[in-house]
Amino acid sequence: MRTAFINQLIVEARQNKDIFLVVGDLGFSVVEPFIDEFPDRFLNAGVAEQNMTGIAAGLAMEGYNVFTYSIGNFPTMRTYEQIRYDVCYHNLSVKIVSVGGGYAYGPLGTSHHATEDFGIMRVLPNMIVSAPSDPHEAKAITTLFCNHQGPGYIRLGKAGEPNLHQQDVSLSLGQALYIKEGQGNLYIGTGSILKDVITHVNANDPSAGIASFPFIKPLDQDFIADAVRKYTNWISIEEHQSNCGFGSAVLESLNDLYNNQTIPNIPKLKRIAIPDKFIGYAGTQEFLRKEAGLIL
Amino acid sequence: MELKQFASDVRKTALKLVFEKKASHIGGAFSMVELLTVLYNKILLVNPSNPCNENRDRFLLSKGHACSSLYATLALRGFFTMEELYTYTENGSYFTSHINHKVPGIELSTGSLGHALPVACGLALAAKKKNQTWQTYVMVSDGELNEGSNWESILFAPQHKLDNLTLIVDYNKIQSMGTVAEVMELHPLADKFRAFRWEVFEINGHNLDEIETAFNAVKLIKDKPSVIIANTIKGKGVDFMEEKLLWHYKSPSKEQLEEALRQVAEEN
Numbered sequence: 374m375r376t377a378f379i380n381q382l383i384v385e386a387r388q389n390k391d392i393f394l395v396v397g398d399l400g401f402s403v404v405e406p407f408i409d410e411f412p413d414r415f416l417n418a419g420v421a422e423q424n425m426t427g428i429a430a431g432l433a434m435e436g437y438n439v440f441t442y443s444i445g446n447f448p449t450m451r452t453y454e455q456i457r458y459d460v461c462y463h464n465l466s467v468k469i470v471s472v473g474g475g476y477a478y479g480p481l482g483t484s485h486h487a488t489e490d491f492g493i494m495r496v497l498p499n500m501i502v503s504a505p506s507d508p509h510e511a512k513a514i515t516t517l518f519c520n521h522q523g524p525g526y527i528r529l530g531k532a533g534e535p536n537l538h539q540q541d542v543s544l545s546l547g548q549a550l551y552i553k554e555g556q557g558n559l560y561i562g563t564g565s566i567l568k569d570v571i572t573h574v575n576a577n578d579p580s581a582g583i584a585s586f587p588f589i590k591p592l593d594q595d596f597i598a599d600a601v602r603k604y605t606n607w608i609s610i611e612e613h614q615s616n617c618g619f620g621s622a623v624l625e626s627l628n629d630l631y632n633n634q635t636i637p638n639i640p641k642l643k644r645i646a647i648p649d650k651f652i653g654y655a656g657t658q659e660f661l662r663k664e665a666g667l668i669l
Numbered sequence: 670m671e672l673k674q675f676a677s678d679v680r681k682t683a684l685k686l687v688f689e690k691k692a693s694h695i696g697g698a699f700s701m702v703e704l705l706t707v708l709y710n711k712i713l714l715v716n717p718s719n720p721c722n723e724n725r726d727r728f729l730l731s732k733g734h735a736c737s738s739l740y741a742t743l744a745l746r747g748f749f750t751m752e753e754l755y756t757y758t759e760n761g762s763y764f765t766s767h768i769n770h771k772v773p774g775i776e777l778s779t780g781s782l783g784h785a786l787p788v789a790c791g792l793a794l795a796a797k798k799k800n801q802t803w804q805t806y807v808m809v810s811d812g813e814l815n816e817g818s819n820w821e822s823i824l825f826a827p828q829h830k831l832d833n834l835t836l837i838v839d840y841n842k843i844q845s846m847g848t849v850a851e852v853m854e855l856h857p858l859a860d861k862f863r864a865f866r867w868e869v870f871e872i873n874g875h876n877l878d879e880i881e882t883a884f885n886a887v888k889l890i891k892d893k894p895s896v897i898i899a900n901t902i903k904g905k906g907v908d909f910m911e912e913k914l915l916w917h918y919k920s921p922s923k924e925q926l927e928e929a930l931r932q933v934a935e936e937n
């Protein structure tokens with residue numbers, strides 16, 4: 374997924390001289406092709422995320438569309454107030470790229486488990502929040518972000534995630550899309566854990582629908598309103614705390630759509646998310662997902 | 670206009686403003702009046718009728734709580750009217766008492782400390798990348814040098830030879846809960862900056878000639894950033910405010926306002 378990101382960033386940077394990449398001394402063996410081609414639009418800001426985000430804001434004030442890149446919680450939590458005040462309040466074109474979303478770096482320990490990012494990012498005004506489920510979505514979001522004025526967040530996996538879409542997808546900002554349509558149950562997910570949904574549905578619930586939400590914010594209201602009419606039972610899944618996550622965002626939308634009479638009813642929604650806990654031991658991503666109860 | 674008169678007018682305007690609106694932070698607003706006076710009359714290339722002009726010099730006030738004197742300076746320079754200024758802190762006004770970029774002439778909203786220097790590094794870097802000659806100036810308080818984010822930037826700027834960046838420390842030696850020496854001693858501050866590979870100027874931050882000389886000297890420094898450590902007096906210009914922690918918080922009474930205005934006029 375990170376390879377799809379960097380490759381597409383390079384493609385975009387060839388035609389858009391405002392694209393700028395800033396890393397927090399991370400990205401070894403990922404970002405080198407970008408550095409080789411655009412040395413003047415690359416900065417290693419060192420292990421100093423507050424300064425990194427402030428610099429990105431300054432560069433953006435002068436017209437650059439800046440991507441800050443680091444692992445897990447470092448480009449987000451470690452510099453949260455710079456994101457809120459310098460980037461979001463000034464509505465600057467800074468795109469935060471977090472590699473290793475969820476338990477992707479499971480064996481590395483709790484420091485590297487990025488499981489609260491949706492919540493802290495989606496509460497910020499002006500911020501777009503995205504989590505591609507596969508390399509095709511990562512590519513499409515990168516293109517969108519390269520052409521979007523304003524703040525954005527993209528949660529990437531690491532390397533080697535399978536393609537869930539058959540081919541390139543084109544996305545508009547906030548758009549959700551069906552992996553497959555069906556009836557009865559609707560499985561909705563965001564990020565690379567959507568793969569588990571497809572496996573489950575193929576084996577156990579072949580008539581169900583599956584939808585991918587590459588964007589947690591804005592959330593696709595039209596898609597949701599339309600799906601309410603087609604599916605009575607919903608199951609959401611995310612590699613994130615159950616509080617303030619993707620499922621919560623969907624519930625908020627369902628409530629608001631019902632309240633303003635856009636939808637006639639609220640479907641039953643089973644949320645699968647991390648039950649308000651840290652995992653303090655090592656494990657592969659697959660192992661830790663199970664330990665956290667992210668099981669269909 | 671004579672600079673001394675301008676500084677006096679800034680103090681009077683800021684005094685009336687914080688009195689009228691029962692606002693705080695007049696002490697830290699007064700310690701930087703001469704610095705602002707020289708910057709906005711002698712140094713910064715800015716155009717009040719075109720505040721977003723691409724080639725302007727950028728000035729960022731990191732100690733955004735002390736903005737009453739900067740707002741006053743900008744009003745006196747014609748960025749907006751006195752009438753607009755007097756909406757300060759009122760319902761719906763962009764003139765918040767921590768500085769707001771929605772006000773003409775303000776580059777960056779601050780108020781949370783330790784934010785402007787990293788952004789200033791980004792601006793200075795962008796100017797270098799784009800071969801543009803405008804300068805970036807950023808003013809911090811001494812207290813906010815407690816913030817780790819500043820020291821990330823203080824490491825960064827020399828690494829990238831940001832000689833188009835000038836940091837000004839309003840070194841009035843008082844912070845929110847006590848003196849700098851009591852809370853988090855900075856001394857020897859000049860040595861710290863030299864150790865971090867900055868060019869250091871130490872001046873009397875109330876001496877207009879010294880200030881102007883330092884800003885002009887900064888322009889000749891190549892391949893590294895400069896810091897002007899301006900030794901100042903919190904509450905400068907009003908004897909009962911000078912070096913008093915209380916005036917970080919207090920708003921003057923009617924009697925105190927009259928007396929302060931009298932002293933400021935007399936000093937001039």
Ligand SMILES: [Mg+2]
Pocket residue numbers: 697810811812839840841842843844
């Ligand atoms: Mg101070």
